[in-house]
Amino acid sequence: MAVRLGHTIKAVLFQVHSVAGLVLALLLSLIALTGAIMSFEDEIVDHLNAGIMQVAPRQAPPLMPDELVARLIAAQDLGKVAAVTLSSDPSAAVHVRFGRDEQGGWPASLYVDPYDAHVLGSPRGEAFFATVRRLHRWLLIPGDRKGWGRPITGTIALGLIVMLVTGLVLRWPRRAGSVKMWLKPNLALGGRALQRSLHTVIGTWVLPVYLAMTLTGLYFSFEWYKDGVTWLLVRPHVTAAKMPAKSPRAANSEPVRxxxxDQAWTTFQREEGDRFSKALLTLPAQGTTLRIRSWGKASLLETTRDEFRIDTVTGQLVSAERFADKTFGEKVIAAIYDIHRGEILGWPGKLVFMIVAITMPLFLVTGILLYLSRRRLRRPAQPPLGRLVPGE
Structure with missing residues (x-):
């Protein structure tokens, strides 16, 4: 009875694995390949734009951000500036980003000379990677993170978890001696046997990486998942970590200037001194509280950053979150994006994650071939014509 029950459970799991694979494999391959393309985006973009990201340092101090923006807009018909990236390096150009235009698109950003606001150029590769990112995250469905693409990609990720778990259960070795066979593909086989060996063995190798990618990717797809992870890792700090939507000044009846x-930048420089390497200043969509994300000179990861919120009118420091002061759980949450892309392990980790992502189409191809071969084997054979007699 127990053996029969075990066979029944495995048969059900096999059907679940097969159906999920056939339905989701193409979209999973698309998401995986676009993720692989973005693995070394920063390095590629920096290499392509090395000529416009640096300037000759001068004795004169760089322009204050507001004057730089004013000169830039006066010289060209540009959209509303949404953010600027400033650096402590006197030879680094200022990176200026703009808000959405009237058509809802994002204008190309610009690199600008910090000393005279001279435009150095738009970064090459920016539009390409922006499209790849929207395809990876939202399948190019309108609305971006507020549209249907976000829950759809999240549902696909949940489907991948189902495939990983069912595949692992179906493959679990019955005897300890079979572990070597479990982890080593038999390349001497041919046809359906080789397809099955590649599908199952390589799937076992990449399973931990796929699981890490998926569990961290879900953090960006569903609010309930994000809230659950936050509650699990930083329970005492959840309420304190949430920032007010508006600064105190935005709630009163005084006219907003x-x-x-400039005010926020001056306060930030007073707080940080020369400890930062670069700082991203983002104007608020509403209210008067500006957000500044800064990276230290020894910072190697995107997530090892400090975050400040400063009132743009008074220059008052509203809040300061320093990475060094975070709890272990808060640091894990801050590093979710770096875990998702493997950067938490440095460039070797990104390379491994990229290679693993590239293997996703292998499971699409071998899975379809195995499904078609099973259908052929299940098809009843036609009786030979020579054995038929009249009337049959």
Whole structure:
């Protein structure tokens, strides 16, 4: 009875694995390949634009952000500036980003000379990687993160978890001596046997990486998942970590003056001194509180950053979150994106994650071939014509 029950359970799991694979394999391959393309995006973009990201340092101090933006807009018909990236390196250009245009698109960003606001050029590769990113995250479905693409990719990720778990259960070795066979593909085989060996053995190799990618990717797909991870890792700090949507000044009846970067930038420089390497200043969509993300000179990861919120009118420091002061759980949450792409392990980790992502189409091809071969084997054979007699 127990043996029969075990066979029944495995048969059900096999059907679940097969159906999920046939339905999701093409989209999973698309998401995986676009993720692989973005693995070394920063390095590629920096290499392509090395000529416009540096300037000759001068004795004169660089322009304050508001004056730089004013000169830039006066010289060209540009959209509304949304963010600027400033550096402590006197030879680094300022990176200026713009808000959405009237058509809802994102204008190309610009690199600007920090000393005279001279435009150095738009970064090559930016539009390409922006499209790849939208395809990876939202399948190019309108609305971006607010549209249907976000829950759809999240559902696909849940489907991949089902495939990984069912595949692992179906493959679990019955005897300890079979572990070597479990992890070593038999390349001497041919046809359906080789397809099955590649599908199962390589799938076992890459399973931990796929699981890491999927569990961290879900953090960006579903609010309920994000809230659950946050509650699990930083329970006492959940309420304190949430920032107010508006600064205190935005709630009163005083007229709001035009906001800019200078007051916040001055406060930030006073707080940080020369400890930062670069800082991203983002104007608020509403209210007067500007967000500044800064990276230290020894920072190697995107997530090892400090974050400040400063009132743009008064220059008052609203909040400061320093990476060094975070709890272990908060650091894990901050590093989710770096875990997702393997960067938490440095460039070797990114390379491994990229290679693993590239293997996803292998499971699409071998899975379809195995499905078609099973259908052929199940098809009843036609009786030979020579054995038929009249009337049959």
């Amino acid at each position: 035009p906001i800019g970067f």
